[in-house]
Amino acid sequence: MSDLTDLTVAAIRDGVRDGAFSAREVATAFNANVEKGRALNAYVVETPDHALAAADAADAARASGDLKPLSGVPLGIKDLFATKGVQTTAGSNMLGGFEPVYESTVSGKLFEAGAGMLGKLNMDEFAMGSSNETSAYGPVISPWRRNDGGNAPLAPGGSSGGSASAVAARLCPGATGTDTGGSIRQPAAFVGISGIKPTYGRCSRWGVVAFASSLDQAGPMARDVRDCAILLEAMSGFDAKDSTSLNMPVPNWEAALSGDIRGKKIGIPKEYRIEGVPAEIDAVWQQGIERMRDAGAEIVEVSLPHTKYALPTYYIIAPAEASSNLARYDGVRYGKRSPGEGGIDGMYRATRHDGFGKEVKRRIMIGTYVLSAGFYDAYFNQAQKVRTLIARDFQKVFEQVDLILTPTAPSAAFALGDKTSDPLAMYLNDVFAVPASLAGLPAMSVPAGLDGQGLPLGLQLIGRAFDEQGVLDAGLALEERSTFTHRAEAWW
Template identity: 65%
Template sequence: MSSAVDLSLAELRDALKAKKVSSREATDAYLARIDKAGALNAYVTVTAEKARAMADASDAKLAKGEGGPLEGAPLGIKDLFCTEGVQSTAGSRMLKGFLPPYESTVTSQLWRDGAVMLGKLNMDEFAMGSSNETSYFGNVVNPWRRTDGGNADLTPGGSSGGSSAATAARLCAAATGTDTGGSIRQPASVTGTVGVKPTYGRCSRWGIVAFASSLDQAGPIARDVRDCAIMLKSMAGHDPKDSTSIDRPVPDYEAAVGASVKGLKIGVPREYRLDGMPSEIEELWAKGVDWLRDAGCEILDISLPLTKYALPVYYIVAPAEASSNLARYDGVRYGHRASEFKDIKSLYENTRAEGFGDEVKRRILIGTYVLSAGYYDAYYLRAQKVRKRIFDEFVDAFTKVDLILTPSTPSAAFGLGEKSDDPVQMYLNDVFTVTGNLAGLPGGSVPAGLDGQGLPLGLQLLARPFDEETLFKGMAAIEKAAGPQGRPTDWWTS
C-alpha cells in the first residue's frame, strides 16, 4: 500500500478503521514531510508532541472499534483559530507567542470527532491578503510551479495560504481555513485543492480571531470534494456562544457527494465575464458549463448586475469591521507590547505601529475613515444598502436556478512579489468570491483544469443559504468530469 500521506481523508479514515494503517504511522509520516518542507513555510507552529499523543489516543480508540468520524486523521489548523495552550498568531507579530486559554468551537468539534492536530498553518496577517505575503512569519510558497522551468516561487493564495499549500503538498490530510472575501476559495483554486465556504452562520466564529464579523466564516480546504464534506460535517453546527450561528441540523454532506445532479438548474452570470480575463479562464468556465450540461443540468444565463459593486462594498464593510475588531490589540492585556512608551497614548501607538503590518494598518485606516463622522453615510451606510441589494439580487436569482457557476479566480497563481506593491491589483483577486461573503451564501472552489503553464485553475459554485448539499453535489459533478489534475512534485523537500 502507498504511504498514508497519499490517502485522501476518506481513504485514510477507512484505512484507519480497517487497521491497515495506524494514526501514529500517518501522523509520523506527515510530521516527517512537514520537517522537510521548510521551503514552503506552510506551518507557523508544528505541534509534533501533541500530534503524537493525540494519534496514540486515537489508535487506542480505534483498536477498540471506537472513535469519531475523524478519528486519527492528522489535520492542519489555520492560525486564525485559537487553540488552547498552542500559540495562535493570526499571522501577526501582535499575537506572536499568544497562548489562548481556550479552544475555538470549530477546532474543539474536530478534536471531539477524533482528529489529530499537526500544527498551526501560516496565513496573511489577520486574514488580510490574497497572496500570503502579509504574514509576519513570511510568505508561504505554492508547491505548484510553472512548467516554464523558471522555478519562480508562486503564491499559494490567501489568506488561507498555509492551509492550501499544506493540503496540496500533502503536509496534512486536510486543513481548516476561513473565508471573509475568498480566503478559502481563492487559495484552493490556485493550489489545485478543494475549498468550501459554508453559509454565514453555519460554523461558529467563537474562538476564531475576528477580521470582519459579518463576513468571516470557517470552512475546509481538502484534496477532494468528499473530504471537504467530511470536514464540514464536523466543523459545522449551532453554537450558543456565537449569536450569529444558526440553529439547524447539520446534514450528512458526504451523502450528497456523487449524488445525481440531473435536473439541477445552473445559472451562468454574464457579469462575471471580466475585461482582460485570460482566455484560459473563459474556456475553463465554458468547459464547466458543458460538463454540467452533460451531467443532466439545465444551464441558464442569468444577470447579476450589481456584481460590479461587490468589491467596493467589500472594501468598505470589511475594513470598517476590522478597524473596530482590531482595537482590542492595545498591548494592555495580551500579545505584543512596545518596550518604549511614556504614557498610555504612546503605549497604544508604539504597540500598534510595531505589532501590525502595512496591509493591516491600511485596512484599519480605511475602516476608520469610512466610519468617521461625516463619511459614515456616504461610505458605510451606502455600502450596507448596496450589500442588501446584492443579497436580494441573489435571492431573486435563486428563484430561477439551484447553483451559480463562475470561475474561482481571475487568474492562476501569480508570482510572489508580483502584486504586493499594488493593493488594488491584489484586491481584484477576490472579484468572484466576495459576492458570496456579502450575501452570506455557501460557495466552493473545485479544481477544473491546468493553465498553459501547468498551474491549477478552479471553478466556483454558489448555492442557496444552507443548501451546502446541492453545492457538494455540483462540485462533485465538476470534479468527476474534470478528472484527476495531477499533483505538484516534491521539489521543496530538503
C-alpha cells in the first residue's frame, strides 16, 4: 500500500471518509516512509505510536459517524512547536531533552481536528537560518539532486527545512512550518511544494518557541494549494493565550477555494527585479505573469520603493527581538546548564556559550548591540520607522491591486556548505520574503517550474491583510496552469 503516501491531505481525508482505505493503513505507510527516509535527517523525533493512535481514533470515528476535519491525516510537526510529552528542542542543544508539559495551541488544534503526528521535524536552530545547516542535529538534506550527475547534497532551505524535505519526499502529506522572514516560503520553493504564511495573528504563537515575536507566524506546508487551505483552516483561530492573536472568525478557505481570478488586478513590483538574480528566476516570473493573464487577471506594474531596505531592517528587528526572547535560556528553568565559574553569572555565561550555536550567538550579539544604550535610536528605532514605511508601501499598492506576484527566492536550492562561511550571502536568500513579513501580510509560495539543473523554483503571492482567500485562489490559478508534477527521484 505504499502508494497511499502519494496522496494529498484532501485525498487521504476523503479516502478515509469513503472507506477506500483505513486511517491505520495510511499511518502505517507513512511510518514506514519516515523510517526509510532517515538519510534525509528530516525528523529529529519519530512518533509512530502517536500517528497510529490518531489513526485508530479516526477509524473508530468513521464507524460511529463522528469524523473530524482531519481524521486519518498524519502530519509532521516542526520542532518549534511544544508537543506535550514529546521532546521539543527548536533544533538547539540548549533545549536538549526538553519535554513540554503542555501542547502548543496550533498542534493542539490539529490533533483536535483528528490529525496524528508522525514526528518532530528538524529545523535551523531557533528558526535562525535559511538552509537548515544551523540545526544542532545536523542539516536536513533535500530529496532533490541536480541533473549534472554530481549528487551534491542540497539544502532544503530553512528554517522549516525538515518540513520541506519531509513533504517533498513523502515522509508526511503535510507539515507545520513557521515563518519569521521566509522560513515557510523559501524552503517550500526549494523543494517544489506549497506553503503559506497567514496574516500576522491568524495562528496563535502560544507554545511556539519564540524567535522574533512581532514577525513569527505559523503556517502549513503541503503538496498543493488545497491542502494548505485545509491545514491553515485547522491551525488558525483566536487564542486568548496569545496577546496578538486576531479575534476574528476563521473563513472556510477550502470551501471557497476557486482558481477563478478573472478581473483581479495583480501587481508586479519593479523593485523585485534585482541584479545578480539568475535569468531563470526572471523567466519563471515572466511565465507566472503570463499564466495570471491567461487566468483573466489584469497585470499592473507597481512600485514598493523601500524594498531594498527590508532586509537590513529585518536584520535589526529580528535579532533585537531574539536577544530579548532568548534571554530566558539561563540554565535555571529549563534546558541545558553548564556549571561555569564565578557563581550564578558564570553559570549563565557558560550555559549560553555551550548551549547556543554560532548563528544564534551572532544574532543575540547583534540584537544586544542594537538595543544597547547609545545605539537604540540609531539602529532599532530607525529600523522600526523604516518598517512603517515598508508597510505603507504595501498599503498604497493594495489600493491599486488585489495581489502581488514575485519570485519566492533569488535562486534555486544551493549545495550544503555553499553559504555557511558568509552570513550576509545566507541572509540574501530571504530578500523577496522578508518585506511581507515586516508588513504582517499573508504570503504564499507555489511551485512554478524547474531550472536548468532540474531544481524547483517557486513564485510568491502576497495579499492584503486578512485576504488569505485571495492568496490561495491566485495560488490555485497558478498551480492549475503550472501543472507542476515533478518530484525528486528516491535515492534515500
